[in-house]
Amino acid sequence: MSKNLVIVESPAKAKTIEKFLGSDYTVLPSFGHIRDLSEHAFGVDITNGFQPIYEISPDKKKLVADLKKASDGAETVWLASDEDREGEAIAWHLSEALKLKHENTRRIVFHEITKPAILKAIEQPREIDIDLVNAQQARRILDRIVGFELSPVLWRKVKSSLSAGRVQSVAVRLIVDREREIQGFVSEASFRVIALFTVTDADGKPVELKAELQHRFKTKEEAYAFLETCKTSHFGIEDIVKKPSKRSPAPPFTTSTLQQEASRKLGYSVSQTMMIAQKLYEAGQITYMRTDSVNLSDLALGASKAEILSMAGERYWQFRRFQTKTKGAQEAHEAIRPTYMDKHEISGTSQEKNLYSLIWKRTIASQMSDAELERTTITIGLSNATEKFLAVGEVIKFDGFLRVYMESTDEESDQESEALLPPLKVKQPLNMNQVTATERFSQRPPRYSEAALVRKLEELGIGRPSTYAPTISTIQKRTYVEKSNLDGEMRTFTVLTLKKDKIKEETKEERFGADKGKLLPTDIGMVVNDFLMDYFPNILDYNFTANVEKEFDDIAEGQLDWQQALKHFYDKFHPMVVETMANSERRSGERILGVDPKSGKQVSVRIGRFGPIVQLGIKEGDEKPQFASLKKGQLLETITLDEALELFKLPRSLGEWDAKEMVVGIGRFGAYVRYDGGFYSLPKTEDPMSITAETAVALIQAKRESDKNRQMKVFDQDQELKILNGRYGPYISYQKKNYKISSKTDPLQLTYEACLEIIQNDTKTVKKSPAKKKTTKKG
């Protein structure tokens, strides 16, 4: 046993540091927190000054025992967890759980993992900062109280197994609020006018000059009248303005900005990005990937400079130090950057390569010079109208950081890229070629993508780098939110074209409102959000976290007692919980849409046991109402009476085939045809309302054919025993249960007896507890 034991949070860090410290030091990881409030009990003794009841986390029992053994054998134990609220708490929990003695325990911190930084830290040990620890305890206990008192209210008043919390409930609110904005949005049409002129370029060749009118017309008539004026007008250049401008590089990546750029540039989901980054970190290729800091170490600054100088020369280098502006940032780590700046690319999967390359470019660019641009604006006037056309061009005079990296934005602009303009002079007359007035519509606010939601949460100071990805998966797991797949709708727009003294009017069609992979609230998400907004508006307030963070800061500074802070919160919060439990109505999102003109029965929608439903009639006596499920994409809040009545047209009969009836309907997994006891899924292109009997028969035949191909072997002895070829390879199907075939066996060689033996030996205990839901591992 070595003389010194150093405990850090992550194993990758432990490995690196051990190399720096030599043989007198053993470095072990704690794998994050080792203790927490009890998982199932409330875990806080409210009546006893909010005393937390901690337990060693079940999966950390062995680890803590190992650490205990190592610490007992060491002369000095160095607690080297991160220098932030959570890190300080980890150090404190370690000292408590391992029963470390004050005299041989040291607390050290460092912000970059380099040999000098660590040796320096060893020289300057300090005490555990108990105020900072108390701020963490207050944070932890407050989150437990909010989560474990609010969730049961939802179980009682809305639906079982739901959840609420300081972070997740605000995340859902953002999405619900945005969706309502979109629903309430009225788009306005206007006519955008673009003129094309023919001019000669520097070589005397004719080129096109494009210019947009500075005015948009509200109506087609106005646009038409303007084109009429253009017919007889002369066009000339009135003004040319050249303006130099600069563009500066973005700071190096934090967790949040990495997630945003990887989503925009590479199309990765938030959790995908984190998984790939983790791989890169473990392979020693990048620094730690959960950080809110934009700071680069002196080492990285020097290496970046050397790289830029050798790659592009002195003119491209510019020293920059970025300031973190994020609310509540704790800055225990560096920004996310390559470990070795001279490594331009790495080996690995293509995803790892792409993400690494993104990180490398962003880091290098952040130490490069500004790009210098020149923007030219040309004003074009008409001889018989006051409106002006503008042509805008931008040229890069010096590329600077743009040589390696350009940050993306969320807005997909429909502006064409601004190009180089031909040489032109003021007062030069212009030949008008064509003028078009195109009807355009104002854009609704965009829905949140995962990464855009992370950005908003970070802006509000809600959540931490380690929780962005888990939060997004939680609100989807609770079915408050789902990824959209909206086809949008078609709309027509008018285009007026003036060419050769004639005005042509065309009607064109375009798709709008389509959205893929954006976050949409579900009915349950909206009902839960509205309920919480009604009874706990202060918790859902976008500033709630920011406000309590201020108190945590005061606790950390020793200005505020943590128990008093919690009491202050609890004394207001808890009575609201009690009151809501006792006196609020159950919520089902019910809306009465009206009366069915055919039957005269009431039509209503609400959340039923298995999801949103429409109900025809009211339960009274023996009279049972009819029910139908809402379709994907329909919301309780926006469905109309006609749309609701439409849903009762399914299931419907398609007539008989081979003396058996075919019925088409929509189930949990989409549209289907039921025939002779079997289900046949409809492809997405088929509409259950309009599908014909012929198509249905073709579907049934196709499915039977493919099922036949799936059968690798059947047995005369028993119809129920089959060897099938499935998604994961060959398997045995017997009495509706499936059995694995060892990869060593050739499935075609299996005899009937051998199959039975496999079935007999199947020791797999079928877990029937629905509580232990297996989460599908898909991102």
Next chain:
DNA sequence: CAGTGAGCGAGCTTCCGCTTGACTT
């Protein structure tokens, strides 16, 4: 796999932040 649409009843669900592996299919 897909039809259902209540609650006499039994018992469970849930938070946020630190960190990585286990798990089969």
